[in-house]
Amino acid sequence: MKRRIISLILLLVLLLPCCSLAESAHELAYRQAEVCAFSAEYGDDRDCVVKWTDEIRVWFTGNYSAEDLSFFYDFTKQLAERVPGLPPVVLVNSREDSNVEVYFIRLSEMSSVLSGYVEGNWGFFTYWYDNYAIDDVQIGIAWDVCDSRARNHLMMEEFIGALGISNDHWLDAKSILYQQWTTVQKLTDADWNMLRMLYDSRVTPGMGRQEALRIMRGVY
Numbered sequence: 001m002k003r004r005i006i007s008l009i010l011l012l013v014l015l016l017p018c019c020s021l022a023e024s025a026h027e028l029a030y031r032q033a034e035v036c037a038f039s040a041e042y043g044d045d046r047d048c049v050v051k052w053t054d055e056i057r058v059w060f061t062g063n064y065s066a067e068d069l070s071f072f073y074d075f076t077k078q079l080a081e082r083v084p085g086l087p088p089v090v091l092v093n094s095r096e097d098s099n100v101e102v103y104f105i106r107l108s109e110m111s112s113v114l115s116g117y118v119e120g121n122w123g124f125f126t127y128w129y130d131n132y133a134i135d136d137v138q139i140g141i142a143w144d145v146c147d148s149r150a151r152n153h154l155m156m157e158e159f160i161g162a163l164g165i166s167n168d169h170w171l172d173a174k175s176i177l178y179q180q181w182t183t184v185q186k187l188t189d190a191d192w193n194m195l196r197m198l199y200d201s202r203v204t205p206g207m208g209r210q211e212a213l214r215i216m217r218g219v220y
Helices: 002-036 066-082 107-113 148-162 189-198 209-216
Strands: 056-062 089-091 100-105 123-130 133-142
Touching (some): 002 209, 056 066, 066 089, 066 189, 107 133, 123 148
Parallel strands (some): 056 089, 056 100, 100 133
Antiparallel strands (some): 123 133
């Protein structure tokens, strides 16, 4: 009997950290969403949800590499697998067919190409929405000051911002949306859960902050 009790206690000790980590990742995602999903870093004063409802069609232009394109394509596959409520993300061959334009341009060109650009940013996005449903985006990445790690990071960070998670936070330095500059190369569990929270079908464009957060609390 003693051996069984000791074994059971040991099993519980081994399992508890995993449960704790899962809970903390969910709580961190919720706190990140509070900061990031209802406002923008620059110029969008709102207290409600904005998100995509239709297919997201991405066009690349400028001085990008095959590796850049491949990295982004792999990222879109992860989005499809891990954020089931997100509309399909596809790459297209012309600006006319797109609703997301991704410009790989020099830092000195950013202000002349990107609407609302704030000087000094190596990556930047601007979105437009109709009835709080995002329908048009510009993304810029300053290729001449970025190595491949920085470009990879900015492709993910700016695209996630353009999905409606449009502000940064100080909550976790491993997050793709951490306020201070980093070159992290993947999303955390909390980042992924934050995207699932926003793209849960019950969270709708224009929904107020408190109602949306109540729903988000239960999304894993």
